[in-house]
Amino acid sequence: MKQDQSKKSDNIQQAKTSVSPVREDSKVAYKKRIGVYVCHCGGNISDYVDVEKVRQVVENEEGVFLAKTTMFACADSNQKEMVEDIVTQKLDGVVVASCSPKLHLLTFRAVTERAGLNKYNYVHANIREQVSWAHSDNKQGATEKAIRIVRSAIAKVRRSQALEPIKVEAVRTVAVIGAGVAGMKAAVKLAKSGVLVYLIEREFFVGGRVAQWDNLCISDETGKELITRLYDDILSHKNITLFTGAEVVEKSGSIGNFSLKVKITPRYIRMQCNKGELQKAIDVCPVEVPDKFNFNITKRKAIYHNYPGEYPQLPAIDIENCTRCGECEKVCSSIDFNQKPEYLDIRAGSILLATGFDPYEPKKGEFGYGEIDNVVTLPQFKRIVHYCNGDKLQFKGRNIHNIAYIYCVGSRQVNGENKYCSRYCCTSNIYTAIDAKKRFKDINNFHFNRGIRTYGKQEILYDESSRLGDIYLQSFEDNPPEVKVVDGKTVVSINDILTQDKKLEVEADLVVLVTGMVPRKDNSIGNLLKVPRGRDKFFNEIHMKLRPVETVIDGITIAGAGQGPKNIVESMTSALAAATKSFTIVASGELALEPTIAKVSKDDCEWCGKCDDACPYDAFTPKEIDGKTVAVVNKSVCKGCGMCLPVCPSNAIQLTGLSDDEVESMIDALMEN
Amino acid sequence: MSEHKKILEYDVLVIGGGIAGGECSLNLANLGFKVLLVEKDLTIGGKMIMLSKVFPTLDCSACITTPKVSEIARHPNITIFTGSEAVKVTKLAEHNFEAVVIKQPRYVNVEDCTGCQLCEEACPVSVSDQYQYGLVGRKAAYIPCSIASPRAAAIDIDNCTLCGACERVCPTNCIDFTQTEEEYLVKVKSVVVATGFNLFDPLKIPRYGYGKFKNVITSMQMERQLAPTRPYNTILRPGDGKMPDNIAYVLCTGSRDKSIGNPICSQVCCMYSIKQAQLLMGALPMADVTIYYLHIRAFGKGFNEFYAQARGMGVEFIKGKIGKITEKENGNLLLRYEDIEEGKVKEAEHDMVVLSVGLLANSEVSESFTNKELELDQFNFVQQTDMLANPSKTSIDGVFVAGTASAPMDIPDSILSGGAASAQTISYLKQVTEK
Ligand SMILES: Cc1cc2nc3c(=O)[nH]c(=O)nc-3n(C[C@H](O)[C@H](O)[C@H](O)COP(=O)(O)OP(=O)(O)OC[C@H]3O[C@@H](n4cnc5c(N)ncnc54)[C@H](O)[C@@H]3O)c2cc1C
Ligand SMILES: Cc1cc2nc3c(=O)[nH]c(=O)nc-3n(C[C@H](O)[C@H](O)[C@H](O)COP(=O)(O)OP(=O)(O)OC[C@H]3O[C@@H](n4cnc5c(N)ncnc54)[C@H](O)[C@@H]3O)c2cc1C
Numbered sequence A: 001m002k003q004d005q006s007k008k009s010d011n012i013q014q015a016k017t018s019v020s021p022v023r024e025d026s027k028v029a030y031k032k033r034i035g036v037y038v039c040h041c042g043g044n045i046s047d048y049v050d051v052e053k054v055r056q057v058v059e060n061e062e063g064v065f066l067a068k069t070t071m072f073a074c075a076d077s078n079q080k081e082m083v084e085d086i087v088t089q090k091l092d093g094v095v096v097a098s099c100s101p102k103l104h105l106l107t108f109r110a111v112t113e114r115a116g117l118n119k120y121n122y123v124h125a126n127i128r129e130q131v132s133w134a135h136s137d138n139k140q141g142a143t144e145k146a147i148r149i150v151r152s153a154i155a156k157v158r159r160s161q162a163l164e165p166i167k168v169e170a171v172r173t174v175a176v177i178g179a180g181v182a183g184m185k186a187a188v189k190l191a192k193s194g195v196l197v198y199l200i201e202r203e204f205f206v207g208g209r210v211a212q213w214d215n216l217c218i219s220d221e222t223g224k225e226l227i228t229r230l231y232d233d234i235l236s237h238k239n240i241t242l243f244t245g246a247e248v249v250e251k252s253g254s255i256g257n258f259s260l261k262v263k264i265t266p267r268y269i270r271m272q273c274n275k276g277e278l279q280k281a282i283d284v285c286p287v288e289v290p291d292k293f294n295f296n297i298t299k300r301k302a303i304y305h306n307y308p309g310e311y312p313q314l315p316a317i318d319i320e321n322c323t324r325c326g327e328c329e330k331v332c333s334s335i336d337f338n339q340k341p342e343y344l345d346i347r348a349g350s351i352l353l354a355t356g357f358d359p360y361e362p363k364k365g366e367f368g369y370g371e372i373d374n375v376v377t378l379p380q381f382k383r384i385v386h387y388c389n390g391d392k393l394q395f396k397g398r399n400i401h402n403i404a405y406i407y408c409v410g411s412r413q414v415n416g417e418n419k420y421c422s423r424y425c426c427t428s429n430i431y432t433a434i435d436a437k438k439r440f441k442d443i444n445n446f447h448f449n450r451g452i453r454t455y456g457k458q459e460i461l462y463d464e465s466s467r468l469g470d471i472y473l474q475s476f477e478d479n480p481p482e483v484k485v486v487d488g489k490t491v492v493s494i495n496d497i498l499t500q501d502k503k504l505e506v507e508a509d510l511v512v513l514v515t516g517m518v519p520r521k522d523n524s525i526g527n528l529l530k531v532p533r534g535r536d537k538f539f540n541e542i543h544m545k546l547r548p549v550e551t552v553i554d555g556i557t558i559a560g561a562g563q564g565p566k567n568i569v570e571s572m573t574s575a576l577a578a579a580t581k582s583f584t585i586v587a588s589g590e591l592a593l594e595p596t597i598a599k600v601s602k603d604d605c606e607w608c609g610k611c612d613d614a615c616p617y618d619a620f621t622p623k624e625i626d627g628k629t630v631a632v633v634n635k636s637v638c639k640g641c642g643m644c645l646p647v648c649p650s651n652a653i654q655l656t657g658l659s660d661d662e663v664e665s666m667i668d669a670l671m672e673n
Numbered sequence B: 001m002s003e004h005k006k007i008l009e010y011d012v013l014v015i016g017g018g019i020a021g022g023e024c025s026l027n028l029a030n031l032g033f034k035v036l037l038v039e040k041d042l043t044i045g046g047k048m049i050m051l052s053k054v055f056p057t058l059d060c061s062a063c064i065t066t067p068k069v070s071e072i073a074r075h076p077n078i079t080i081f082t083g084s085e086a087v088k089v090t091k092l093a094e095h096n097f098e099a100v101v102i103k104q105p106r107y108v109n110v111e112d113c114t115g116c117q118l119c120e121e122a123c124p125v126s127v128s129d130q131y132q133y134g135l136v137g138r139k140a141a142y143i144p145c146s147i148a149s150p151r152a153a154a155i156d157i158d159n160c161t162l163c164g165a166c167e168r169v170c171p172t173n174c175i176d177f178t179q180t181e182e183e184y185l186v187k188v189k190s191v192v193v194a195t196g197f198n199l200f201d202p203l204k205i206p207r208y209g210y211g212k213f214k215n216v217i218t219s220m221q222m223e224r225q226l227a228p229t230r231p232y233n234t235i236l237r238p239g240d241g242k243m244p245d246n247i248a249y250v251l252c253t254g255s256r257d258k259s260i261g262n263p264i265c266s267q268v269c270c271m272y273s274i275k276q277a278q279l280l281m282g283a284l285p286m287a288d289v290t291i292y293y294l295h296i297r298a299f300g301k302g303f304n305e306f307y308a309q310a311r312g313m314g315v316e317f318i319k320g321k322i323g324k325i326t327e328k329e330n331g332n333l334l335l336r337y338e339d340i341e342e343g344k345v346k347e348a349e350h351d352m353v354v355l356s357v358g359l360l361a362n363s364e365v366s367e368s369f370t371n372k373e374l375e376l377d378q379f380n381f382v383q384q385t386d387m388l389a390n391p392s393k394t395s396i397d398g399v400f401v402a403g404t405a406s407a408p409m410d411i412p413d414s415i416l417s418g419g420a421a422s423a424q425t426i427s428y429l430k431q432v433t434e435k
């Protein structure tokens, strides 16, 4: 594609003077009237790149009909101007040199579309992330690099073709994974909007963590009451199918049409059961194991429920711990050990992931945990408070008066991996401490904190606790308090920065470790759905500021504490937002997908399966066509990532919109001097 | 006021075109609902469009807001009224609201204005520019800001001398002094309140010297100085145009302070101050930045890491309460503060002070609801009547709240809240079709 330089500028001169289409010159292989817009991005680009120079140089590129600079290419006013240019100047190829295509590729495609030009005749050149921000120390070099990048975009747009989106059916069903408060709320909202919902919960009971908390801040409602309300809503909706003891074990397909295989673990108890007999069965079961629901502070039987009146109101048998002694069967006719795991295949247009969090489990010896018997975690403390009746707070038979709370356990770690703050815990702990003080006699609260983070309206709780006489002692991250046993007494000590670093000690009857939130230990669902996780290991949204519930996997949204620590209001809010996004995907029953995907030439393909191995999305299947096996691309699965291209030994695969010809011309343009 | 009101019909009336109202409108419009977005200001985008970069990603705020704003502006299902207010909202029955919307005259035909700014050049009147938070001036004929949507001129009639200079230079003759207030009667099925927040006015704390000492500015003014569309193209002390090299931040200005009637924490000012400190270190590599704080609320995703990053960059954090600020002859400022760690009262000199002002409720819209009360909470934010289970629900069925109208929050939380409000609005609207 080397061209005589003078010839080129002649062409341009001609183009500039006459408005009619000029490219009669037969030497020019691609006749396009290209518009190029070089963006200042306020100063984000122009502070480090001479955008006027870029404009001047590319103005003379073959095919370029007009080249402009603009303060903000994305601003409404410039978009208007571009539309006008495309229409009045009959442009049929457009390049904007600005920020990352992640931000604005779609914006400018939409501009060309509004001007009546097929949007695949738009090519984006990134001269901000790739140029100005990367080379802020070298304006000249940055400018040269920008010129090359814009040239290569021009080379591509010269070859661009009109493409039509691929239309696929969107199944008007959403699979919600996890029936904590977030998943339940999202399911109800989706059902009310008029789509079918599968609500898939791994445990035998719904409600997630909130079922484990009694009194909730900031509300007069208990966890149980809130779950009851949500569960009633679920039952009242014929659009929702709830599976408990259920886990997604296989996934295929993509946005609009996911196929999921759901494994349903049996309860070993018949749906039509006799409640009285079941209670007897629980009573006679000889097996006792630590009760996870109560964070192991109590024991439960192998046939169990979490708490009286939970949902669904049907116990389950924990088959891993059951000894098959048969005692329960003797007193209860509803037991059925012949139940087998079931596998269901379901289809959904979108998946809403709401699998929540795990409380941080302190290491043995961390602030005495597991070694000193009156050191517990906040989740355990909440259950202890729950189980204490009367006006005395007791633990292991002892009366509790002095409680020392140690904050940020498992969060804001200096040496550990968890650098983040868990957001909910300052407030939840202060709330629980106030609750304990109000309910029980002679409670003294000592808060060993690293700077209290009761953000927003939660501040009033902090204020209230101070007014109630709670004592706050503070240290920095790198100098945490210590827990020791001195003469049989548990003592917490701190260098308190609120009293000039004085070493202060408190003899505590109970030490509560205010443990943070961590991602679910078992990330099998995340791996199965290929939802990426951030540096904090929680599920990652596609854009932290603007798109907090969408993921890079099209069609999969995230909600609740699985995305990052959240309290209930925040979990609910994100669940509703995610429900809206999932609903938008499936609402119309049809989706338009990117046509920029892999295309296999039947003639060249000699099915070897290499593309199938390379494809991260399982888009290839072998198929008999005209007596020969060739690779066929599933159009709604292929993302056009290009992983298959280099591995194909017979070069039978091309990417639509990124053909070899296009890519080579771009490379040539980058190398050109 | 014109006698015969124009009658309009939509599915949803969204009041307030900040990021929360915008997100909510887009969600509804994408699902086919017709939305009227009423914005008091001359541009949509709210406070976000005026910010520099955003914590903790340091994305350029203009760059991420403008596409959103232009998506809203050109959506076929969204009608935008800027310079307008819903002065009266009446609930006649479920799914049946009536609102009186008044559109103030802009004295410019928005459709014809090309944003060429010739009127700005011609206009002889200079006044303080509210879009640059008073840092510089603007004309009486002006375009609100370069990234405004619509990007069209407006005449500030209160300051205009009616000299006619703008009219004479306008190439498209779009200036029209005969425009008058227009009144519309809007019938909708549901209403979303997304009227955002007010910034705390630091004149209420005279001991900080704001308004008296020129080099004491607010964080919003610093946002403007740091923004790509900044007025000076660099950071300057307003007092003498000198580049500052020792800047102090006073956190919790107007928050967590019962003496000025706002006991709660504003949730974003710690983080935006840490953000600005980082940006300042980039813009003025030699400058020292000190943040005076009580507690650092770095609670959200990536926040604590962002705070650690600032400390790593050399931003100084002092746990201290500011007593009083005084000015020296050279314009520098003396901060008297209680150093909490050392338990001593100390004094420090800085050449510029930024007051990290809090987010207060903007509740005036509640007065527009006539026959049913739009309840406010004890801090004057719109009351979330079923906070845990239905966070957008208000005291009036069919009226939902989004964004900082209900509580202080940052941009992602405002977007989530806008998303939640749209979800609840949709299911409320679906009740009609079910009937
Ligand atoms: C000690 C403590 C006290 C708290 N107190 C309060 C309070 O007072 N007020 C407040 O607002 N917030 C409080 N919180 C926060 C609150 O618990 C969370 O906001 C809330 O639980 C988040 O809900 P979720 O639905 O996102 O997650 P979860 O509650 O964790 O629910 C997730 C659900 O998904 C299920 N699941 C997980 N993996 C799978 C899978 N692979 N397949 C299917 N299902 C799966 C789980 O079994 C669970 O049912 C507290 C948190 C803690 C730790
Ligand atoms: C100095 C500063 C820096 C910040 N930096 C960041 C940051 O880096 N990252 C971050 O996440 N957040 C930041 N924030 C917070 C961010 O500004 C808010 O989260 C966000 O703007 C809230 O959006 P909103 O739509 O709720 O409210 P607003 O932005 O206030 O929008 C409300 C809109 O409603 C309009 N309105 C008000 N009343 C009426 C009425 N009666 N009728 C019609 N319209 C009306 C207003 O004109 C406005 O356009 C910062 C805030 C400040 C003050």
Ligand code: SF4
Pocket (backbone or CB within 6 Å): A407, A408, A409, A411, A412, A420, A421, A422, A423, A424, A425, A426, A427, A450, A451, A452, A453, A514, A516, B299
């Ligand atoms: S919320 Fe409070 S206790 Fe929890 S990690 Fe953050 S600072 Fe620590």
Ligand code: SF4
Pocket (backbone or CB within 6 Å): B119, B122, B123, B124, B125, B139, B140, B141, B155, B156, B159, B160, B161, B162, B163, B164, B165, B166, B167
């Ligand atoms: S008529 Fe008013 S707005 Fe126009 S130029 Fe004169 S003073 Fe300025």
Ligand code: SF4
Pocket (backbone or CB within 6 Å): A455, A456, B251, B252, B253, B255, B256, B264, B265, B266, B267, B268, B269, B270, B271, B295, B296, B297, B356, B358
């Ligand atoms: S966010 Fe920080 S500066 Fe703002 S009120 Fe809360 S504690 Fe004070």
